[in-house]
Amino acid sequence: MKRAIICFVVSISCFLLSGCWDRTELNDLALVTGIGIDQKGKEIELTAQLVVPKKLGAGASMGGNNSGSSGGATIVRSGTGKTLADAIAHLQEKLPRRLFWGHVKVIVFGEKAAKAGIRAHMDFLSRNPQTRLRSNVLVSDKTAKSVLELLPPIEQSSAEVLRELSNSQILMNITLKDVLQMLSGETGAAALPMVTLLPIEKEKTPLETIAYIDRTAIFKGDRMIGSIGDKLTRGALWIRNEIEQANITVSLKGAEGKITSTIIRANTKLIPSYKNGRWKMTIDITSRDDVLLNATNLSLYNEKHIHQLEKALAQATIERVNATLKKVQKEMHADIFGFADVIHRKYPKQWNRIKNRWDDIFPEIEVKVKANVVVQRPGMNTTPQGIPEDEVKK
Amino acid sequence: MQFFKQRRKQTNKENVPAMEREHKQPEAVVLSADITQNIQTLQTIYENCCDVVFRSFRIGGEVNATILYIDGLVNVEQLNIAVLPSLMTKQAAEATTLASFLKESLPVSSLTTVQTVAECIEQLSSGSCVLLIDKQPEAVALSIAKWEKRSLEEPTGEGVIRGPREGFTESISTNLSLLRRKLKSPKLKTKAKTFGTYTQTTVVVTYIDGLASETLLEEVEVRLSRIDVDGIFETSYIEELIEDNPYSLFPQVINTERPDVVAANLLEGRVAILQDGTPFALIVPASFYSLLQSSEDYYQRHAISTMIRWLRYLFLLVSLLLPSLYVAVLTFHQEMVPTTLLLTMAASRELIPFPALVEALIMEIVFEALREAGVRLPKQAGAAVSIVGALVIGQAAVQAGIVSAPMIMVVALTGIASFTIPRYAAGIALRMLRFPMILLAGSLGLLGVMLGLLLILxxxxxxxxxxxxxxxxxxxxxxxxxxxxxVRVPLWKQNKRPRLTGTKNRTRQAPNQKPDPLEGDDQLSKGGQS
Amino acid sequence: MEKGKISALQLAMMMYPAIIATAILLVPAITAHHAKQDMWLSPIWAAFTGAITVWIAIRLHEYYPKQTAIEYSAQIAGKWFGNIIGFVFLFFYLHASGIIVREYGEFIIGNFFIRTPLLFIMGSMILVCAFAVRGGVEVVARLSEVAVPVVIVVIALFVIMLIPDMEIKNMFPIFEHGILPSLKGAIIPQSWFSECFLIAFLLPYVANQQDGKKYALFSVVAICLTLVMVNFTVLFVLGNITARFVYPVMSAVRYISIADFLEHLEAFVMAIWVAGAFLKIAVFYYVLVLSTAQWLRLTDYRLIVFPIGFLILLFGNWAAPNVMELSHFLGTSTPFYLNTVQTVIPLLLLLGAKWRHRGKKA
Amino acid sequence: MNTAGVLFGSIVVVVLIFLLELPRFRRAEKKEKTVFLVLLALGMALAVVLIYFPDVPGPTQLVHYIFEPLARVFKLE
Structure with a gap:
């Protein structure tokens, strides 16, 4: 009996002692869904996008009487400081609830911040036990704050929008882990998706516009040195073997109109070779396509036409890749394609010798692009629809 | 056997200095030849007992005799119609000896001669009539017992969809007969004992000779022999007095009111203890998994039983852990919840004044109270208070903003989960354990839950x-x-008895009983039908 | 003193978490630091130490089948010198238990309970372990049988769920700098493997002695395979940044995301890992308590369980002033420390035993 | 945490261990009693030392001192 009382007293006191420490009620948390990092002069401005559950609850449980105020569930707050941690401390001062980083979906860098270097921020973000290594990292062409401030019409928050856009894999999809790997890798370069704000439409408030990913920011070291547009980004994706969805439109010789095909499966191999002190890189692309649209009068049941089409598609791919190479390799000198890793893997010994001169060697590498496109299915149509039978070129 | 090394010290009883327990001395008296003296002795013993009847008469109109019985325990009709008339007739006196006369002319199947007052009392209590005859130093007990008892009913605590529907009753003889009807072998042994200074309750230890191990039987005997109490009303009394760890929350003995469960366990080499006056039998030894098995597992198809068992194990964890996991995740590990779900929860919790921990505790306690009230309330009111009442209260609490809606779901699910455990005693143990688990979750999150789980393990x-x-x-x-x-393997694979209880005779059945019509000599499937 | 009996399978089940539990946390980072993309190879080299240690323990056990290391070291080295060896073991296991508890505490606090006092986290674990140790070897063995399958399933799940994020190219080029880096990376894990010497204290209580050898080696192989799997997973997922994380496995677990729903499972994985850590501490704690009782020739060890638990807590606190120093210690002098006590001293004992038994056997 | 609190805590722990083991302690042999008390006293003494001199070099430093040269040979840094 005595022992029972002692055990009881001890357990109760343990419980009372531990009442505070790491326990936080959900009601005391400010859930951050997106972080924006901007450079303001010498200071860092951190913008946090917070979800306000009260507004959500009004829509969800009370029967939709004021659920019309769509997208109003998030607010944005900023803090400034010398470092990111400083800025967070300042931000926390302004908030009644404790910031909670466990649900951060996206990390957006303003262009200025990206140009000033992101290494310190990355260190902080990966050191913090709350943030996720899977958060998407993006660069904004204006300030990060302007992106996070938006109130999207479909999704709950603009952070959610950006994450969905990233995951759709049309352009770059880069997570915090990928950035860390790129920054500490051999290439010394990185590529991050870049967000553009759409111009404001008439009769809409500035916050109701949308942001979307249409460019790619190129980093050398940890600083942004420029950006490439969506076409060139596709080229980069081809080289990086990350292409998931793409439509290619070509026109064939001897026929009016265009044919668009979509990629079902694509694979890219980088084959380095070393001869007489010169490095060569062969980019070998194979892809399997389906025809999506045929505006010509060519029947695609003719093997000849298919071959013609395949060749044209391959040519288009090569052109696209070459355009990217021209810009990124020759002008920007940034190895975002991972040539260094490929060479390192294939020629580890030689790599150790050229490692330190890689920045000089990379732009000089001779790149040869080969493409092999196989068109597999013509879609649901046999001959082109909408034209008389005798006009179809068999 | 080293298992029984902690055999209790027998010294306990001797240490108690000749307790003031009532001595059985007066009853040890031997009956005398003088009938009046005997009647006097018995009358003093049964002083102020209005239900004890002394009926004096003369056998054949010559020999003084008295018949004693306790009203309500004896079939008075038989006494009136069959026994008394045949005693009172003339021929009685003409018989050569009394003994032969009783044997020849009393229309009663079971006759016992008793020598002492104590035996008389025992016979009377168990519903016999005692016949005292003048000039005889012994009495005759006629067992014509009959008392009101419940008829066989379906056991309410352990319902099945498929399976025998009869359950034990309060009468030990009925229960033994039920058991004997299932196990017709003479190897089924039933050893009777009496416990309780006042209640004199019959307790029967049953086992199958040759299946139950001697060490187990011996251990049961030893533990039972230590019992010395004034009364026993339920087998739970015995359970509490013989179990291994008296402080544990977990039942270490299976209790059941189903004869088929007892019979099946006897066949696995276990020992059952039945008691007069309660429909619940005890089965020893029990393991935790045996408490999670229902008799129906063996009556349903094996694959389905297997799946239901897994469901049960899952809900066992749910009933123990769900509220504590909810509290832990909501107050410590908010990142674990998918964002959308977390936002929904946050929205529903926004106006709740209590911390999640307090909320969980309140609701769990309310649920337990409702459950308890549902059991205790008179049947007519009980239904209204049960689950429906809980739901109404829950709905009102959510609307009033006292409790959040997810919490109600958690509590309801936990409550239901605990009822998937077939043995009530095991279910309630886990239900009680979830309170300390909630406290641990509230102070250390998932770490606390894990530590609590480890302590239980x-x-x-x-x-x-x-x-x-x-x-x-x-x-x-x-x-x-x-x-x-x-899993629950098919019957044709259960060729061996469980190792821990059925060591003596491992083989349960003939091997290779898997039905396989194409292999066997089944005429129909060979296409031999014309 | 210990009347319980365990089976050979239970012995293997006790050994597995006794090495895996902390090895899985700290070792991948240290291995990756030395071996880079060849880190998956290191556990295989390291397992040799495990096999050798197991062999030594079993040979010693064959000479003195009913005795633990404490008892037979007195027989081999003489009373006076044997007692010193016994004391070295005692001190080692006390210190090691302290370090393990500290590793556990630091991991929990660094990742999950930042504001909770270290003493409380360590103390609660030691308390739970103390209850298990008081139950004796049988209870610890049964708990391992319940918990180890769960731990293995969770490790397997962790690997499976990361498959979509794996990039096999991360393991190339193999042997960039020859075989040396992977050997160097094996120095730390092999010292973990030397903890297999724990079986020297448990073998006398194994009921089916014949299978003991088989299961002990089986356990070494299982540990090796698990570490290889884990290293592969971490390497494939994190690649060149593996060595930059204190707990790479935990960072990889954080990265799991399946269908936007199964995300952030680290708290769950932590909870299961705690069960593994519990077993590890319980086994060390048990060996420590048993050896102390044998060294002092007590008749029962249950009374000294709590006082020794208190000492372990203090040693855990004393082990290092901060995580950096603890990691430094673990990364530099620990392997030599562990090997000296758990491999070299037993080897000397074995030689001594051979010398004492010379000519006795054909 | 303040030192007084920790000191108080360790005294509570020691007293609790003693109370919890009292029934077993009464039954134990003399040698076990001695060992039990000595171990508790050792723990308490170490606790006091650690509370007032938290930086006192411990076994880790000793071991590190002995084995560090070996680590340097193998260039483990």
Whole structure:
């Protein structure tokens, strides 16, 4: 009996002692869904996008009487400081609830911040036990704050929008882990998706516009040195073997109109070779396509036409890749394609010798692009629809 | 056997200095030849007992005799119609000896001669008539007992969809007969004992000779022999007095009111203890997994039983852990919840004044109270208060903003989960354990839950029930036994008895009984039908 | 003193978490630091130490089948010198238990309970372990049988769920700098493997002695395979940044995301890992308590369980002033420390035993 | 945490261990009693030392001192 009382007293006191420490009620948390990092002069401005559950609850449980105020569930707050941690401390001062980083979906860098270097921020973000290594990292062409401030019409928050856009894999999809790997890798370069704000439409408030990913920011070291547009980004994706969805439109010789095909499966191999002190890189692309649209009068049941089409598609791919190479390799000198890793893997010994001169060697590498496109299915149509039978070129 | 090393010290009883327990001395008196003296002795013993009837008469109109019985325990009709007339007739006196006369002319099947007052009392209490005859130093007990008893009913606590529907009743003889009807072998042994200074309750230990191990039987005997109480009303009294760890929350003995469960367990080499006056029988030894098995597992198709068992194991965890996991995740590990779900929860919790921990505790306690009230309330009111009442209260509490809606779901699910455990005693143990688990979750999050779980496991690993480790066959692992734990293998594969209880005779049935019409000599499937 | 009996399978089940539990946390980072993309190879080299240690323990056990290391070291080295060896073991296991508890505490606090006092986290674990140790070897063995399958399943799940994020190219080029880096990376894990010497204290209580050898080696192989799997997973997922994380496995677990729903499972994985850590501490704690009782020739060890638990807590606190120093210690002098006590001293004992038994056997 | 609190805590722990083991302690042999008390006293003494001199070099430093040269040979840094 005595022992029972002692055990009881001890357990109760343990419980009372531990009442505070790491326990936080959900009601005391400010859930951050997106972080924006901007450079303001010498200071860092951190913008946090917070979800306000009260507004959500009004829509969800009370029967939709004021659920019309769509997208109003998030607010944005900023803090400034010398470092990111400083800025967070300042931000926390302004908030009644404790910031909670466990649900951060996206990390957006303003262009200025990206140009000033992101290494310190990355260190902080990966050191913090709350943030996720899977958060998407993006660069904004204006300030990060302007992106996070938006109130999207479909999704709950603009952070959610950006994450969905990233995951759709049309352009770059880069997570915090990928950035860390790129920054500490051999290439010394990185590529991050870049967000553009759409111009404001008439009769809409500035916050109701949308942001979307249409460019790619190129980093050398940890600083942004420029950006490439969506076409060139596709080229980069081809080289990086990350292409998931793409439509290619070509026109064939001897026929009016265009044919668009979509990629079902694509694979890219980088084959380095070393001869007489010169490095060569062969980019070998194979892809399997389906025809999506045929505006010509060519029947695609003719093997000849298919071959013609395949060749044209391959040519288009090569052109696209070459355009990217021209810009990124020759002008920007940034190895975002991972040539260094490929060479390192294939020629580890030689790599150790050229490692330190890689920045000089990379732009000089001779790149040869080969493409092999196989068109597999013509879609649901046999001959082109909408034209008389005798006009179809068999 | 080393299992029984902690055999209790027998010294306890001797240390107590000749307790003031009532001595049985007056009853030890031997009956005298003088009938009046006998009647006087008995009348003093049964002073102020209005239900004891003394009826004096003369056998054949010559010999003085008195018949004693306790009203309500005896079939008075038979006494009036059959016994008394045949005693009172003339021929009685003409018989050569009294004994031969009684044997020849009394229309009663069971006659016992008794020598002492004590025996008289015992016979009277068990519903016999005692016949005292003048000039005879012994009495005759006629067993014509008859008392009101419940008819056989379906056991309410352990319902099945498929399976025998009869349950034990309060009468030990009925129960034994039910058992005997299932196990017709003379190897079914039933050993009777009497417990309780005042209640004199009959307790029967049953086992199958040749299946139950001697060490187990001996241990049961030893533990039962230590019992010395003034009364026993339910087998739970015995349970509390013989179990291995009296402080544990977990039942270390199976209790059941189903004869088929007892019979099946006897066949596995276990020992059952039945008691007069209660429909609940005890089965020893028990393991934790045996408490999670329902008799229906063996009556349904094996694949389905297996799936239902897994469901049960899952809900066992749910009933123990769900509220604590909810509290832990909501107050410590908010990142674990998918964002959308977390936002929904946050929205529903926004106006709740209590911390999640307090909320969970309040609701769980309310649920337990409702459950208890549902059991205790008179039947007419009970239904209204049960689950429906809980739901109404829950709905109102949510609308009033006192409790959040997800919490109600958690509590309801936990409550339902605990009822998937077939044995009530095991279910309630887990239900009670979830309160400390909630507290641990509230102070240390998932770490606390894990530590709590480890403490429970440590306790279970230390427990033994009559020498059998409580967690067996999981730990210590006996892969062969898992056929009845992880899955329920088909009957034709259960060729061996469980190792821990059925060591004496391992083989249960003939091997190779898997029905296979194409292999066997089944005429129909050979296409031999014309 | 210990009347319980365990089976050979239970012995293997006790050994597995006794090495895996902390090895899985700290070792991948240290291995990756030395071996880079060849880190998956290191556990295989390291397992040799495990096999050798197991062999030594079993040979010693064959000479003195009913005795633990404490008892037979007195027989081999003489009373006076044997007691010193016994004391070295005692001190080692006390210190090691302290370090393990500290590793556990630091991991929990660094990742999950930042504001909770270290003493409380360590103390609660030691308390739970103390209850298990008081139950004796049988209870610890049964708990391992219940918990180890769960731990293995969770490790397997962790690997499977990361498959979509794996990039096999991360393991190339193999042997960039020859075989040396992977050997160097094996120095730390092999010292973990030397903890297999724990079986020297448990073998006398194994019921089916014949299978003991088989299961002990089986356990070494299982540990090796698990570490290889884990290293592969971490390497494939994190690649060149593996060595930059204190707990790479935990960072990889954080990265799991399946269908936007199964995300952030680290708290769950932590909870299961705690069960593994519990077993590891319980086994060390048990060996420590048993050896102390044998060294002092007590008749029962249960009374000294709590006082020794208190000492372990203090040693855990004393082990290092901060995580950096603890990691430094673990990364530099620990392997030599562990090997000296758990491999070299037993080897000397074995030689001594051979010398004492010379000519006795054909 | 303040030192007084920790000191108080360790005294509570020691007293609790003693109370919890009292029934077993009464039954134990003399040698076990001695060992039990000595171990508790050792723990308490170490606790006091650690509370007032938290930086006192411990076994880790000793071991590190002995084995560090070996680590340097193998260039483990």
């Amino acid at each position: 440590i306790h279970m690993a230390t427990l033994r029930s009559f020498g059998v480790p409580y967690l067996s066959p999981m730990a210590p692992m006996q892969w062969e036994e898992m056929k009845d734990v992880l």
